[in-house]
Amino acid sequence: MKKMLVIVGLLSSFLFADFIGFGIGGGVHFNSLDGTASHKSDSVSFNSEDNADNYFWAYAEHPVPLLPNVKLRYQKTSESDFELTQLDSTLYYEILSNIVSLDVGLNFKLADLTIGSGDGALILPMAYIGAKFSPPFIDAQIVADLSVLSYSDTEVRDLSIALHYDLSGFLGFDLGLEVGYKSQTVEVDDISNIEADLELSGMFTSVYFNF
Secondary structure (H helix, E strand, C coil), X not given: CHHHHHHHHHHHHXXXXXXXXXXXXXXXXXXXXXXEEEECCEEEEEEEEEEEEEEEEEEEECCCCCCCEEEEEEEEEEEXXXXXXXXXXXXXXXXECCCEEEEEEEEEEEEEEEEXXXXXXXXXXXXXXXXXXCCCCCCEEEEEEEEXXXXXXXXXXEEEEEEEEECHHHHCCCEEEEEEEXXXXXXXXXXXXXXXXXXXXXXXXXXXXXX
């Protein structure tokens, strides 16, 4: 948790620079959790289909050359004798901005795991790509994000696709709704005494504000 707070503190400094876009949001990820996880002598297994995890996110985009844009996402998943807290800190560049937008960068995932009586933390650097399709004359966007790490016996993959609908035309301020699907695979072989083979997937929905 201390590592997570340090990363949040460092990245939040970006949010106070001059920016051309800033947004925050929060919602619920309705998901199923399948697989196994262990830390030293503690081990748990799952076959759960009724999780409802809160998640929060924020992003900041700015005109400063060479300085990456920043996106943060936080989610906690809890089961009996198990807790997984994820903070995704994404540094990215927008390389295309039109009807179709494209972002590339790095996502540093900090995963805090509590398994039985033990706990551990993983810092996973992942390649990131994001795409957005904004049809003309429609207050909606199709957004997709993919983060991937694959080496040796470790593979972590986050994939989400969502529909964003802007309600500002009705309400007079930048409020929007998001609904989509997120799939996550975590395969870790003995990193910091942690082994995991997990799948976390399901629908999500949230409300967001753009400034």
